[in-house]
Amino acid sequence: MLTLRDVDVSIQASEILRRVSLEVGEREVVCLVGRNGAGKTTTLRAIMGYLRLRAGTIEFLGRNLAGLPTHQIANLGIGYAPEGSAIFPDLTVGENVEISTWTRPGGRPAPERVDLAYATFPVLRTYARRKGTQMSGGERKMLSIARALALDPRMLLLDEPFEGLSPAIIPAVSRGIATITEAGHAILMAESNIHHVPEIATRLYVIERGEIIFAGRPADVRRDPAVLRIIGG
Template identity: 45%
Template structure:
């Protein structure tokens, strides 16, 4: 059985339908990428998982438990961590203070809990910047901080929404390394991304979404060989 599954999901904001019978699966310890252009429905898919978009049909199951319809804080308590594309750090708090605010227990977690010291080992740059206010960080530094703050909640499933959008190439390389470390440690990852090269360096499988519907699913090798899908839905 899949560790995480969305089956026949329809979601909307108000009266605007965004997702149409969307289904995907992520196995424990796997990294899966949801690829698509802007407006395809990637962010809405992640927001549907964490209760920030209205799910009107279908099922969302995590470790066999239905989570669709639960409040966001209850979903987080099950071990699902969400890194939004807006980052949403606290600009008037230091790096260390931002991390401390993300701390929460996950009684179902396997392995050692995340601490600020472990975050600094994963993100050495944040260690050097620990006393700097969040508002004075670069976009890439803020992205690392957002990931670190989410890890402080000790998730078993990490949702990443376009983690390298608008960040410098050197930070892209560093985030790629760090996400690979997380994956090697057994963390299950679902990321939404436009950068197919970044995603391909991390993920085991890919889903391609367009206008709220899944148009392709398979390995990255299979996607690389499918010129029709890349041309129609990814503009490659």
């Protein structure tokens, strides 16, 4: 579905990603694990076309993404929930969710998409009329994922969905992510802590200093002491 081959990215002459290759198949949940600054967010931003590749290719559904503007990549069906409180504070929660049904028309009807987004995180429906600023960190995270979901994407990119959340809210977010995969979406998730990698993860890549140093099943990584030392949390 999504394939990165030997992707190099430089930001202001310093190499951030070196020959990064990874793959996400249909209905897969793939985790990109690495420490802060390892290049996880850079990888996701490169997929979204926000950073220019110095070398390598990125393909989505057989289509080369090189040179496409970000909004077109989103419209091809990649929903991106960035790190941090990525919501639009001046819009209400409802507007935050609905906006993507308008920017990417077609596919499933808008009400169905909004319903799916709310079904994934039911608590959001009760806040629909509130402004984005009145939400807690965890709720913002859910909103950010729900909004990406309302785009009706084939695939979701989640940047550290559990970062900074209180333990009380983590189960709700993980349940939401499980719901998303049940609905048939593929997920590529960046995570800094190996212990946050959800059970449903099918495969795992470990990134360190811009290079992929491990690719395999989650069970295998736990047996690799060298890798565990880096991402042991």
